[in-house]
Amino acid sequence: MATITFIGLGNMGGPMASNLVRAGHDVTVFDLSKDAVAALVSEGAKTADTAHEAARGAECVITMLPAGQHVEAVYLGDDGLLANLPAGTLVIDSSTIAPETARGVAEEAKARDIPFLDAPVSGGVGGAKAGTLTFICGGAEETFSKAKPILESMGKNIFHAGDHGSGQVAKICNNMMLAILMAGTSEALALGVKNGLDPAVLSEIMKQSSGGNWALNVYNPWPGVMEGVPASRGYEGGFLVNLMNKDLGLAFDNAVKNHAAIPMGSLARNLFELHAGQGNGALDFSSIQRLYRPEDK
Amino acid sequence: MATITFIGLGNMGGPMASNLVRAGHDVTVFDLSKDAVAALVSEGAKTADTAHEAARGAECVITMLPAGQHVEAVYLGDDGLLANLPAGTLVIDSSTIAPETARGVAEEAKARDIPFLDAPVSGGVGGAKAGTLTFICGGAEETFSKAKPILESMGKNIFHAGDHGSGQVAKICNNMMLAILMAGTSEALALGVKNGLDPAVLSEIMKQSSGGNWALNVYNPWPGVMEGVPASRGYEGGFLVNLMNKDLGLAFDNAVKNHAAIPMGSLARNLFELHAGQGNGALDFSSIQRLYRPEDK
């Protein structure tokens, strides 16, 4: 069991830290929200007045923050954690941020002999609570090996995508693919229904044929086809359109920097952004189905 | 075992008819190509000088033809098969054609008390030879039940999509989805590789995450990632770009007739058409990967 400091107790970070506590680690938490901290303390975590104090004595620091600027603020500069942690402390950032930002932090960490891993997750709030997240990691092989047992307290699949920043890249690619799957599945189902087909029958046929994909198979966007998914509860909860748009924004940035053509991903992003613009940003992303069947709203 | 007449012995129809012979049916075949007919006769099929003679005495007539106009020519009009078959003969058309064309044939069949099924297939030449095709059927429930045992001699999954034309509709939707999956997967892999990721590692991560889909999981378009797929043999064989474009053309026609918005499917179709225009029409459709990495050509 390890001495771990966890910073960032939001919708994702909170349950992730809980799972570390539950697994028996010695966990100290920090967040600007006193309520979030109190909840973790009630479960057995310690806390401290500042991030620096919280990190004192930690073998491993994990952060889960909203965006790149927060990650830079926590880690970089003379007041940042990296300048104040002992060499050898394992540092894992699970925020979803641009690969360049992750590489910038990794570089400063390297200069200080601090092993760093970018380790964004997929699996949503549900996965965070259930401890079944997927971690997609970028960094040195030995850092990955050291981090893996800790990450297994919070997730089920722990992947090593490659060097620093690769975790972020793989997540960007995966979530762009997911946006394409969801928009494409919604469109194919709507086309079938316009022709009089039963969406459940069409879903079943495509699942077992070459149209099968994650969105269709386990997260069907048509209301009533599948139980327990957002589509069957008014698109409440799940992975919000606004969060998908954040990830697709990272894909846009990345494609510009790398001169990559991403026509399908770009179109998906623009459809989700049109959808958000029509007031659906706080719905689950499978609600893109409604763009194709507005009569249903 | 049934007395079956099979018309249309092309790349798909030939092996389908072979499987009927092999299953023990009494099969009479017809095709304009004497070589194609001779091959089937050598396997035990009978033949005749005309389609009409070939169909005489059949309990079931199956057609596998290139396009809607051929289907109409064979079945409709005073010289067509429907006007000359006894009521009650089971008629199955496995050609991939527009749903309206299928419905037109079904209507004339109904007027003559001939049970008709549109039953397009997926699975390609490989599936036709192996007898593992998927049949997606449209027509009355009792017609489907009568046809199913015969179709099982040629395929593994036999779906009933709904009324007349529904088989064609479901195939159009599925193949449009497939085009989206293949273009999207190629794009996501290319984006990852531009960022320095290993395409095999990225494929593995996405397969086990929410980016998983048929194209990625069983037909990976990146050369060398998966054995036995067209991408690993120079995109030879498989499902040709030109045939995918034929199916996407049916999707376009259908979307126009139904005022359906299909932005993702349309973009995929246009990418495949750009790809064909650059001389790749006779390659497997997973060669769309090359549009994203022309340096590899």
Added chain:
Amino acid sequence: MATITFIGLGNMGGPMASNLVRAGHDVTVFDLSKDAVAALVSEGAKTADTAHEAARGAECVITMLPAGQHVEAVYLGDDGLLANLPAGTLVIDSSTIAPETARGVAEEAKARDIPFLDAPVSGGVGGAKAGTLTFICGGAEETFSKAKPILESMGKNIFHAGDHGSGQVAKICNNMMLAILMAGTSEALALGVKNGLDPAVLSEIMKQSSGGNWALNVYNPWPGVMEGVPASRGYEGGFLVNLMNKDLGLAFDNAVKNHAAIPMGSLARNLFELHAGQGNGALDFSSIQRLYRPEDK
């Protein structure tokens, strides 16, 4: 002055026929709507009980019909006009239909020595009333020369695009371009406004720069920027979204038949179809602006 029979007195055909009457031609009209016929008769046109009777003795027959099937029904077959008009009668079809349909009619006309022109128009109801339509003609040079003076009674620009069907092709290309211009202009204006720019100032800058185009320059889609356009009267009147979608459907059909890649035109068509699906089909097509700023609805 010529003896002219005009068939099809809808929103476009009615005012076109009026202009022929006003120009002094000897005009006989036919339509299934008695009111439409009565209106023209009150302006000085003659009429008859059937299209055939109306066409008797005409030097020139002009049709303006909703779609290809109507054009075929009027002209083709033993009961069609072509089988019953004397050789040498000038026949002009101004309907917007598929090029193949126009070519089919032209072929039968040629077999009967009837000079035929496909001559679709642009300019809308306003242009029809004002006699300022643009005619885009396909057919032989000498047929075009004979038709031109008659068309000049109804239009201002009379173009000869090429052989039979070319008028339809040029119209399809032009209207696809127009859809791209309108969607693109709406999008560029919305992007500027999201950044705080004044849409009128941005419009003025782009008009005088390389972003200038017909939609921006004379049909600005942003409410209040330009007087006298649909955008400044709640998108009433003008060229309806549904009619644009009809023309874009012809572009889709044509692209499929010719294996042409039309990514930009396809996306525009799908945006207009999404817009129609949200209940805007009967608004002017510049209302696509609202797709980009739904807060304004």
Added chain:
Amino acid sequence: MATITFIGLGNMGGPMASNLVRAGHDVTVFDLSKDAVAALVSEGAKTADTAHEAARGAECVITMLPAGQHVEAVYLGDDGLLANLPAGTLVIDSSTIAPETARGVAEEAKARDIPFLDAPVSGGVGGAKAGTLTFICGGAEETFSKAKPILESMGKNIFHAGDHGSGQVAKICNNMMLAILMAGTSEALALGVKNGLDPAVLSEIMKQSSGGNWALNVYNPWPGVMEGVPASRGYEGGFLVNLMNKDLGLAFDNAVKNHAAIPMGSLARNLFELHAGQGNGALDFSSIQRLYRPEDK
């Protein structure tokens, strides 16, 4: 006449500075390229060893630099020009950069009482040489008024788009529109030609109809249709695909930051990026025509 310091003597900056000299201004230039400086000195400009020395005593400083990071390096920080120029010096940046970057410079300028204008140009190298550039300016009205007479020595149309950053925003919107126009025009022409139309005839018809736009009217992408444009000299010179992609990258960034949907602009950007990926980055941007007719390469 004014005392002006001009920094950045590239393909654009060089001829712009020449025009200032020719107009009779007292011009001091600076660039890291000694050849570029020597050329201007031979035309009558002065120079200095550093940017700071070059700017000493200037009433007006103008910069023309490749990208945002260069602009920030020149102006910001303790070593930057803003920290070392006297209050009241007019500062104009004509680089094409992100609006936020321009706003950042403007903010620091304001804190030091230095009137600042972002003034990106359009018109290319040809316009720079001929002194016919378009300047699209963002900043205070009085700064614009002071700058206008100076800009008129280098350009023909001088627009005031709005507040700081607005010049950049308007240029982004205009160039995104231009990309849409060029891709759309290329596509419409290719569709017509696939149908057998003469590209010159189709161009003429669309120019005079509702398809008219800057790309079609003055920069026709089809080889041979128009004299004196890049399409008629193998797409040499003009506005390079790579530069268009730089501007479209700014549009992507901006759309992400503003949650703007830009489906048409995104598709155009991806088509230009696919085109660049196929080795055409150093051709004029009208070469996108070749994507639609690869047989011509």
